[in-house]
Amino acid sequence: MNFSDNIKDQSNCYSAFSPPHAGEPPYSAIEIEDRELFIKQVFKTDPSKGCELLFKRYYGILCSHAVKYVYSKEMAEDLVAEVFYKFWKNKYYESVSGSYRSYLFKAVRNTALNQLKKEFGHSGANIDDYEEEIRNGQDILQLLEAEELSRLIEKTIGELPPKCQLVFLMSRLDSKKNQEIARNLNVSLKAVEAHISKALTILRSVIQERHI
Amino acid sequence: MSVITKDIIYKYIAGQATVIQKRLIEEWLLYPENQEIFYECMEEWEQRHPQFIPDTEKALLAYQKRLYNEAEPGKPAIALQEENDDRPLPERSSNRQWIWYAAALLLISLGAAIFKDNILYRHYTTAENEIKTVLLPDNSKVTILGNSDLKLTRIFNWKKDRMVWLKGQAIFNVKHTRDNRPFFVNTPFKTQIQVLGTEFDLYASSDSTRIFLNEGSIRINMDSAFFSPVIMKPGDLVKVGNNNAVQIRNNQFYWQFRTQVNHTLVFNKTPLSDVALIMKEQFGKTIHIPDTALGNRMISGSYKWTTEKDILNTLALMMNFTVTYENNEAVLK
Numbered sequence: 141m142n143f144s145d146n147i148k149d150q151s152n153c154y155s156a157f158s159p160p161h162a163g164e165p166p167y168s169a170i171e172i173e174d175r176e177l178f179i180k181q182v183f184k185t186d187p188s189k190g191c192e193l194l195f196k197r198y199y200g201i202l203c204s205h206a207v208k209y210v211y212s213k214e215m216a217e218d219l220v221a222e223v224f225y226k227f228w229k230n231k232y233y234e235s236v237s238g239s240y241r242s243y244l245f246k247a248v249r250n251t252a253l254n255q256l257k258k259e260f261g262h263s264g265a266n267i268d269d270y271e272e273e274i275r276n277g278q279d280i281l282q283l284l285e286a287e288e289l290s291r292l293i294e295k296t297i298g299e300l301p302p303k304c305q306l307v308f309l310m311s312r313l314d315s316k317k318n319q320e321i322a323r324n325l326n327v328s329l330k331a332v333e334a335h336i337s338k339a340l341t342i343l344r345s346v347i348q349e350r351h352i
Numbered sequence: 353m354s355v356i357t358k359d360i361i362y363k364y365i366a367g368q369a370t371v372i373q374k375r376l377i378e379e380w381l382l383y384p385e386n387q388e389i390f391y392e393c394m395e396e397w398e399q400r401h402p403q404f405i406p407d408t409e410k411a412l413l414a415y416q417k418r419l420y421n422e423a424e425p426g427k428p429a430i431a432l433q434e435e436n437d438d439r440p441l442p443e444r445s446s447n448r449q450w451i452w453y454a455a456a457l458l459l460i461s462l463g464a465a466i467f468k469d470n471i472l473y474r475h476y477t478t479a480e481n482e483i484k485t486v487l488l489p490d491n492s493k494v495t496i497l498g499n500s501d502l503k504l505t506r507i508f509n510w511k512k513d514r515m516v517w518l519k520g521q522a523i524f525n526v527k528h529t530r531d532n533r534p535f536f537v538n539t540p541f542k543t544q545i546q547v548l549g550t551e552f553d554l555y556a557s558s559d560s561t562r563i564f565l566n567e568g569s570i571r572i573n574m575d576s577a578f579f580s581p582v583i584m585k586p587g588d589l590v591k592v593g594n595n596n597a598v599q600i601r602n603n604q605f606y607w608q609f610r611t612q613v614n615h616t617l618v619f620n621k622t623p624l625s626d627v628a629l630i631m632k633e634q635f636g637k638t639i640h641i642p643d644t645a646l647g648n649r650m651i652s653g654s655y656k657w658t659t660e661k662d663i664l665n666t667l668a669l670m671m672n673f674t675v676t677y678e679n680n681e682a683v684l685k
Contacts, residue, residue, distance in 0.1 A: 170356070170357070170358060170389050172388065172389055172392045188419075192412065192416070195408075195411075195412055195415060196408060196412060198395075199406065199408045199411055199412070200402070200405060200406055200408050201395060201398035201399055201402070203404070203406045204398050204402045204403040204404060204405075205394070205398055205403075207403045207404060208403060213404050213406070216404075216406075217406050217411060220411075221411055221414065221415055224415060225415065225418065225419075228419070238384065238387065238388055239388055239391065241391050241392075241395060242387055242388055242390075242391040245391050245394060245395075280381060280382065280387070283381065284378055284381070287364075287365075287367075290367075291367045294367065
């Protein structure tokens with residue numbers, strides 16, 4: 141099989157191609173362009189502007205990504221904003237080897253997982269700053285685990301009894317106050333608190349089972 | 353041999369890949385260059401299937417404001433997230449900054465309790481049709497128009513910052529100092545004007561602020577969590593209104609109310625609808641222009657007046673419309 145046909149030798153193109161070796165890793169013929177060329181240029185002269193451009197471009201999708209872990213829009217936004225803040229403040233942009241995009245995705249994922257560890261994990265769980273994780277090359281393992289985890293969370297919340305799920309989403313996802321939920325759904329405050337507590341307990345046990 | 357396609361990657365991201373496909377992807381991901389492709393697909397997928405859509409503009413402004421707050425020396429910095437910090441996220445409103453604000457509030461309220469406003473400050477007030485010109489200790493000149501109040505501190509510590517408070521309308525002519533001392537004008541609505549030496553018109557009401565800059569440069573500091581300061585250039589007009597909108601227009605459509613001093617209004621390609629608004633603000637008369645085409649017609653020139661009826665009648669003659677009065681409101685047709 142001649143692989144060289146599929147290699148495009150452009151410096152701004154990533155070409156997916158795995159050299160043959162024992163064990164046969166999967167082959168893909170996907171090519172992508174470097175869409176960050178302009179931003180990379182900007183970083184050379186004005187990193188602050190570069191960070192802002194990255195913010196404008198990726199903030200939305202990063203929030204959407206984060207919310208799949210933390211299940212709270214408010215938390216997701218805070219989290220992503222914090223990532224961008226550190227990215228600029230601690231000059232992490234200087235040590236990015238691949239695309240800013242992949243770096244930011246990893247950073248957001250890591251921060252989201254830390255948040256989950258903090259809220260639901262075993263007490264005393266080790267929390268690293270996202271930069272360390274990326275530097276340690278832990279990110280691939282983490283990616284795979286994280287994908288599994290987010291699926292698990294999705295499934296767990298999906299399987300909550302309907303009332304419980306609704307109350308939990310209104311409280312956590314939309315950050316509504318308990319009083320407001322009780323009023324909207326015409327139930328007692330106690331009932332709302334019970335639903336939330338139940339959902340959190342289930343979530344906690346499921347997450348802890350995975351030993352994060 | 354098996355092939356990874358974008359489709360499979362999307363399925364994986366959506367949690368719909370088969371076990372076999374998952375395994376494939378996981379192997380494939382071990383190669384760094386493939387990770388880039390993966391994240392490209394991730395970006396595309398997230399774009400097409402957003403879980404929610406946050407307000408990026410608003411968040412960007414908050415981010416900028418946070419960085420700006422830290423750039424200012426002497427201002428309390430927002431608590432930084434140290435690496436390996438136990439709390440991965442800051443609280444919504446940073447703890448330390450709140451303490452400063454609370455302390456400041458306490459001090460202010462104490463101060464107010466001790467000194468009455470009249471003892472500490474000096475007021476220059478104008479009645480409805482009065483115009484006063486005040487010469488400030490630093491030789492800056494303020495022409496205060498009708499129904500307005502300018503407040504200065506009696507105990508003049510103008511060696512440091514020059515600061516005044518305006519409620520109403522005034523024309524400022526601020527002298528530039530050798531040592532580049534800034535001059536601050538505080539307004540009742542959310543803004544603080546910071547200048548070095550310049551000429552500008554300020555309209556400061558309780559629910560909006562309007563500034564027109566003639567000469568020099570101004571920085572407008574906003575007292576709202578989500579706005580970074582605005583720098584104005586000559587000819588800029590900035591309006592700060594209730595919905596927090598800050599609009600900047602160049603002076604083409606601006607009317608110079610500075611010439612009220614001579615009882616003249618100057619218009620420069622001002623649409624009639626704007627004239628109606630100006631008249632409403634100056635004279636309190638509501639003017640209706642039912643025909644939008646008429647409202648869009650522009651006028652230029654200077655018009656002397658003693659009553660607002662003067663202006664309306666003059667304009668009516670020039671632009672060929674009629675003025676009728678119904679219920680104390682003017683209707684232009």
